[in-house]
Amino acid sequence: MSQPPSPPFAGISLEQAGYAIAGRTILSDLTLSLTEQRIGVIGRNGSGKSTFLRLVSGLISPTAGQVRVAGLDPAKDRKAMLRQLGILFQNPDHQIIFPTVGEEMAFGLRQQGLDKAEADSQVRAVLAAHGRAHWEKEPVTALSQGQRHLLCLLSVLAMGPNTILLDEPFAGLDLPTQTRLSRSLAALTQQVITITHDPAALQGYDRVIWLEAGRVRADGPVEATVAAFRAEMDRLGAADADTDLTH
Amino acid sequence: MEKNVAYIALFAALIAVLGLVPQITLATGVPITAQSLGVMLSGTVLGARRGFLAALLFVGLVALGLPLLSGGRGGLGVFAGPSVGFIIGFPVAAFVAGFIVEKWRAGIGIASFAGALIGGVLVLYLFGITGMALVLGKSWPAAALLVGTFIPGDLIKAVMAGFITQGLAKLRPLSVLSRA
Amino acid sequence: MLTLTSPIETRLHTIAAGPKLAGLALATFGLMLTQSMWGIGGAALFVAGVYTAFGTEFARHGLRLLRPLWPFVLIILLWHGWTGEIAAGALIMGRLLTAVALANLVTMTTRLDDMIGVMERLAQPLARLGLSPRVLAVAVALVIRFTPVLMDKAGQLMQAWRARSARRVNWRVVLPISLMALDEAEHVAEAIRARGGL
Numbered sequence: 001m002s003q004p005p006s007p008p009f010a011g012i013s014l015e016q017a018g019y020a021i022a023g024r025t026i027l028s029d030l031t032l033s034l035t036e037q038r039i040g041v042i043g044r045n046g047s048g049k050s051t052f053l054r055l056v057s058g059l060i061s062p063t064a065g066q067v068r069v070a071g072l073d074p075a076k077d078r079k080a081m082l083r084q085l086g087i088l089f090q091n092p093d094h095q096i097i098f099p100t101v102g103e104e105m106a107f108g109l110r111q112q113g114l115d116k117a118e119a120d121s122q123v124r125a126v127l128a129a130h131g132r133a134h135w136e137k138e139p140v141t142a143l144s145q146g147q148r149h150l151l152c153l154l155s156v157l158a159m160g161p162n163t164i165l166l167d168e169p170f171a172g173l174d175l176p177t178q179t180r181l182s183r184s185l186a187a188l189t190q191q192v193i194t195i196t197h198d199p200a201a202l203q204g205y206d207r208v209i210w211l212e213a214g215r216v217r218a219d220g221p222v223e224a225t226v227a228a229f230r231a232e233m234d235r236l237g238a239a240d241a242d243t244d245l246t247h
Numbered sequence: 248m249e250k251n252v253a254y255i256a257l258f259a260a261l262i263a264v265l266g267l268v269p270q271i272t273l274a275t276g277v278p279i280t281a282q283s284l285g286v287m288l289s290g291t292v293l294g295a296r297r298g299f300l301a302a303l304l305f306v307g308l309v310a311l312g313l314p315l316l317s318g319g320r321g322g323l324g325v326f327a328g329p330s331v332g333f334i335i336g337f338p339v340a341a342f343v344a345g346f347i348v349e350k351w352r353a354g355i356g357i358a359s360f361a362g363a364l365i366g367g368v369l370v371l372y373l374f375g376i377t378g379m380a381l382v383l384g385k386s387w388p389a390a391a392l393l394v395g396t397f398i399p400g401d402l403i404k405a406v407m408a409g410f411i412t413q414g415l416a417k418l419r420p421l422s423v424l425s426r427a
Numbered sequence: 428m429l430t431l432t433s434p435i436e437t438r439l440h441t442i443a444a445g446p447k448l449a450g451l452a453l454a455t456f457g458l459m460l461t462q463s464m465w466g467i468g469g470a471a472l473f474v475a476g477v478y479t480a481f482g483t484e485f486a487r488h489g490l491r492l493l494r495p496l497w498p499f500v501l502i503i504l505l506w507h508g509w510t511g512e513i514a515a516g517a518l519i520m521g522r523l524l525t526a527v528a529l530a531n532l533v534t535m536t537t538r539l540d541d542m543i544g545v546m547e548r549l550a551q552p553l554a555r556l557g558l559s560p561r562v563l564a565v566a567v568a569l570v571i572r573f574t575p576v577l578m579d580k581a582g583q584l585m586q587a588w589r590a591r592s593a594r595r596v597n598w599r600v601v602l603p604i605s606l607m608a609l610d611e612a613e614h615v616a617e618a619i620r621a622r623g624g625l
Contacts, residue, residue, distance in 0.1 A: 059620055078624050087621045094614035095621075097565075099572045110561075111623035141575060159622070249619035250612075252562060256569035257577075257612040261605060263570070264577045268585070268604075281601055288605055308570055311542040312431045312534040315574065320495055322431045322534030327455060327526035329499045383503060384519040393502060411602050415609065422609040 011035035012056055012163065012193075016065035018214075019048075019055055026051045027214040028064070039193045040202035040222065042229055043211035049195045050090075052211060053167050056193070057087050070162075082112050086156030086190075090168040092148035101127075101143070101151055102136040108159045126158045146177030153184060163191040170201055199226040251297060254424065258289045258301035259308065262337075266317035280317035283401060286337045287367035287408040290344030291359035292415060294425035298341035306337055332378020333371060340371040348412070348425040355416045355426055360409030367408065368401045430539045431531075433488055437481040439536035444545045451533045458526050464514065467521040474528050485535075492531045493524060500524075543567055562625055573611060580607050 012034040019027040027048045034056075043049045054060045055067055058074025058081055067074060074081050089095040098104040102123055109119035127133050132154070135143075143151060149169070156164060169185065170178045185192065186204070194201060202208055208225040210218040218225050266282030290298035305315065314321040316334070325334060344366030348358045372394065380390035416423045439447070454470075461467055478486040500520060507516025546567075547560045554560060581604045585596045619625060 054617075057621065059617055078620065082623045089614075089618065089621075091614075093576065095618045097572060097615055097618050098568045103568060107565075108622040140572070248562070249625045250616040252566050252625055253569065253612040253616040253619065254609075256566045257573055257608045257615065259566075259570045260574040260577050261608040263574045264581055264604065265601065267578060268581050268600075281598070284601060292605070292609070304566055304570060307546065308567065311546060311567075312537065312539055313571070314431050318495060320492075322492070323451065323530035324492060324527040324534065327530045328496060328523065382523060383499065384515070385506075407598050407601065411605055414602050415605060418606060419609050422613065 011070070013068045014056070014062075014065065015068075017055060017062040017067050018064035019051055019060065020063045025214060027055065027062075029215060030065070032209065032216070032219070034193065036206035037191055038205040038207070039191075040205045040208040041193065041195045041211060042197065042199060042202065042208055042226070043217075044197060044233075047211045048214040049197075049211050050167060051214075053087070053165055053193075053195045057081070057085050057165050059087075082108070082159055082161070084162050086159060086161035086164045088149075088152050088156060088164065088166045088169060090171055092145070092152045095152045095155075096140050096148060099139055099141075100136075101138050101140060104140060104151060105155045105158050108155055112159060122158060126154055130154060144177075146173060146180065149173065149177070149181055150184065153181075157188075161190065163193060164188060166192065166194045166196075168196055168198075169194065170196075170198065199229055202226060254293055254422075255297050255301045255304060258285070258293055258298070259305040261285050262289060262302065262305045263308075263313075263315035266315065267319065281404070282317045283333075283337075283340075283367055283371065284404045284408060284411075286341050286371070287344050287363035287404065288411060290341035290346075290366055290425075291348050291362050291408055291412040292423050292425060293341075293345060294349050295342045295345035297424060298345040299338045302338040302341040306334055309334065327382075329379045329382045330375070331382060333375035335378065336371045336374025339374065340366045342366070343370045344408075345425055354413075355423070356409045356413030359412035360405055363405035363408035364402070368398070368405055372398070372401075431492070431534050432538055433485060433535040435482060435485045435488075437485065437536055439481075439532070440538075442536075444537045444541040445548075447533050447537060448545060451530060454529055455526050458522050458529075461522070462518070464518060464521075467518055467525065471521050471525045474525055474532070477532065478528070489528060489531060489535065492535075493528060496524065496527065565619075565625065569615060573615070577604065577608060577611070580604070 012032075014030045014032045014034075017027065017030045018025065030052075041049050041052060051060070055062055056069070056074070058067070058069070058076075058078065061075040069081060069084050072080050072084075074085065096104055098107060102120065105123040105126065106116070106119040109122055110116065114122065124133065124136060127135055130150075132150075135151070140148065140151065166185070169181060173181065182201075194205070196202065199208075202222055205222045207220065208218075208222045208229075209216060210225055210229050218228055262282060262285035265285035266280050268281070286302050289301040292298070293301060309315050309321045310323060310326065312322045316325060325331065344359075344362035347362035347365060348355065351358045351361065353361075372391075376387060376390045376394060379385070379393060380387045383390065383393075385393075412423065412425075416426065421427055458467070458470060461470070478489045503516050503520050507513055543564070547564060550558065550560055550563050553563075581600070584600055584603055588596050588600060
């Protein structure tokens with residue numbers, strides 16, 4: 001793509017980072033260096049993994065410790081982060097902010113300083129490269145759920161980030177749509193960090209981090225971590241936890 | 248900045264939606280449109296400045312030709328019609344409602360009721376009646392007589408604005424920007 | 428979202444929005460000053476002629492847009508029938524209907540994009556007060572995008588209500604609808620922040 005070269009990628013690092021809101025601690029004591037190409041972050045509902053994504057991407061600031069992306073504070077230096085990080089939210093309807101496909105994709109590019117004509121032609125190029133040239137003028141409401149996911153991905157890709165953060169990318173998608181989306185994701189040359197509760201989504205990943213109650217429970221290669229995670233989930237499922245109110 | 252813009256735009260949309268959702272029915276069985284309730288809530292929830300801008304954005308989009316007024320009306324024609332005063336009064340009504348909630352440190356429910364009553368009914372009708380008197384070539388009291396039948400419904404909306412703002416403050420204390 | 432622009436292409440569609448709006452402002456001002464029956468009557472006939480010149484379908488659409496005015500027509504009729512000042516009543520009614528029809532004509536023949544363009548030009552001086560035209564454009568786009576979204580959700584909410592209640596939907600749905608607006612605003616703000624903020 002005809003974009004100026006990005007600064008050298010130095011990865012994402014957390015140093016004793018934590019996050020608390022209204023007296024409740026969501027994340028604590030996270031020290032991690034995220035440099036692998038494919039990283040999964042796994043955990044149960046409420047384990048803090050969505051907050052983790054927001055922390056890493058700079059949408060929120062840590063209340064303890066620090067987060068660095070390519071040496072910068074992602075919450076402070078939002079402009080620089082546009083080149084570093086692209087975020088794909090779980091629900092495309094929370095991400096799409098414009099009425100038409102073209103406007104939605106052009107927004108991020110104009111944020112990077114392109115003028116309207118440059119942004120529009122870049123949008124057309126990205127759409128054409130993915131065989132979706134006819135989408136440009138379409139209202140976003142005309143797209144199916146799977147197509148909206150793809151639109152969000154294309155909007156992020158158009159901005160050319162080094163790292164793409166995915167929040168439960170397959171939640172609520174039917175199987176063919178999942179397959180198509182995971183094919184698009186597998187083909188990405190960028191670093192990908194995927195947040196999920198579903199270990200099946202992490203096949204072929206380099207590293208998996210298991211979060212539990214806002215802390216790292218396990219961290220390592222995908223097979224070992226996922227096996228431990230599955231065993232624990234099976235154990236919890238077998239115990240009739242729903243009757244246990246003192247938990 | 249983006250937070251302000253998002254809240255202002257979403258409340259402009261809320262004003263539209265409350266005018267377009269059909270048949271919200273009062274206990275008496277009289278169907279009313281909740282559009283002016285949306286204006287009151289813009290003020291009581293977002294505060295004076297943002298509430299004003301939300302209502303102004305709404306009015307601007309109506310002028311641009313979007314059918315967002317209750318009954319699907321819109322376009323420049325409504326600004327030549329008898330309801331012009333009410334439409335122009337929307338931003339001012341929201342401002343006054345928000346101003347009262349911001350300045351009067353009573354409980355949020357009571358303050359919102361007072362704000363909605365003074366901004367969303369009193370001020371709005373001052374504008375509305377004046378506009379109607381001008382467009383229809385009638386005296387001010389005569390125009391007041393014409394719209395007087397709607398005042399009881401709007402008094403009820405002011406009460407609703409109080410309860411709803413109080414409910415929102417309980418559910419999303421950080422999002423009720425008039426008091427945040 | 429649906430706009431009030433007529434899908435029937437007329438010659439007025441090709442005129443730029445700016446001149447049309449300026450013309451409308453002048454004409455409306457003129458109508459307000461006109462006190463003669465002949466003047467108002469002539470203007471009314473002219474506007475009606477323009478509508479019909481663009482075809483019956485177009486004219487019928489124009490008439491539909493005037494329909495919300497009928498209670499006022501009725502009131503004026505009754506009022507002036509009562510006081511006996513029929514001529515004065517006809518003047519007021521003619522002026523109102525002509526002014527509204529003329530304004531609707533501009534709305535019907537001007538695309539939303541062009542109107543937004545005019546608005547952005549008019550708002551340019553505000554840039555000095557800190558309101559960039561880009562922020563305004565984003566705000567307008569957000570309303571156009573999220574009105575149907577909130578509308579859908581309000582519809583779902585009312586269906587859920589009806590599924591469990593024999594009583595008609597009442598004002599209590601306004602609280603959850605407002606709550607959705609607040610939550611949606613948070614999501615939107617986050618989505619904009621994710622792409623660099625405003």
